[in-house]
Amino acid sequence: MSERFEVARVIEADKAEIFALLCSPAGHVAIDSSGMLQSAEGASVQAVGDEFLVHMDRESLNDRPMGKYDVRVIITGFDRDRWVEWSIAGMVRPPLDHRYGYRLDPVDGGTRVTSYYDWSRVRDEARGVFPILPEAAIRATLGILARTVETG
Numbered sequence: 001m002s003e004r005f006e007v008a009r010v011i012e013a014d015k016a017e018i019f020a021l022l023c024s025p026a027g028h029v030a031i032d033s034s035g036m037l038q039s040a041e042g043a044s045v046q047a048v049g050d051e052f053l054v055h056m057d058r059e060s061l062n063d064r065p066m067g068k069y070d071v072r073v074i075i076t077g078f079d080r081d082r083w084v085e086w087s088i089a090g091m092v093r094p095p096l097d098h099r100y101g102y103r104l105d106p107v108d109g110g111t112r113v114t115s116y117y118d119w120s121r122v123r124d125e126a127r128g129v130f131p132i133l134p135e136a137a138i139r140a141t142l143g144i145l146a147r148t149v150e151t152g
Contacts, residue, residue, distance in 0.1 A: 003118065003119050003120035003122075004117065004118040004120055005116065005117055006114050006115065006116035006117070007116075007135060007138045007139045007142060008112055008113065009139075009142040009143070009146065010107055010110050010111070010112050010113075011110050011112075011149060012109055013110055013111060013146075013149040013150055014110075014111065015082070015104040015106055015111040017149055018113060018145070018149055019084070021148065022084050022102050022145075023046070023084060024044045025042045025043075028040060030144075031141050031144040031148055032141060032144075033137050033138075033143075034060055034141075036056050036057055036060045038054075038056060039054075039055045040053060040054045040055070041055075045075045045078070046078075047078055048075050048077065048078050049074070050074075050075045050078075051073060051074050052073050053070055053072055053073075054070065054071050054072075055068065055070055056068065056071055061132075070090065071088045071090035072088070073086045073087075074087050074088070074089055076099060081104060082104055082105075085102075087099050087100075088100075096119075096126050097122060098117070098121070099117075099118040099121070100116070100117055101115070101116050101118075102114065102116075113142060113145065117133060117135075117138055
């Protein structure tokens with residue numbers, strides 16, 4: 001089984017507008033298709049090492065009895081208007097080090113947005129729960145992102 005998947009979609013919006021939403025804590029909540037992200041606190045991220053807090057509800061997935069909890073989103077990759085990547089620090093110690101990210105490429109008619117989910121760095125003893133989200137959830141989040149930023 002692969003330890004990473006990615007999904008791409010052309011979105012009819014400027015990459016700077018899309019990138020601004022992807023750097024915003026509230027933007028993450030707004031486009032989440034899983035229902036786990038309930039709300040967020042913090043400023044928009046600007047660089048590797050920036051963080052924000054997300055209030056989560058695992059009952060949305062109904063896969064593990066975790067209930068409500070908080071995670072820190074920690075930016076691990078950043079190239080303005082082109083790429084943002086993050087890891088999650090939450091209840092599990094040490095953190096699992098799974099990564100999520102977006103790459104943005106200008107194309108005719110908008111921006112190709114590639115969303116990925118990578119659990120290749122996760123410790124062997126923790127791999128049994130991955131992937132936490134199916135590829136379809138990542139695809140659905142891109143659909144919500146498109147609906148949120150497209151003007152036409």
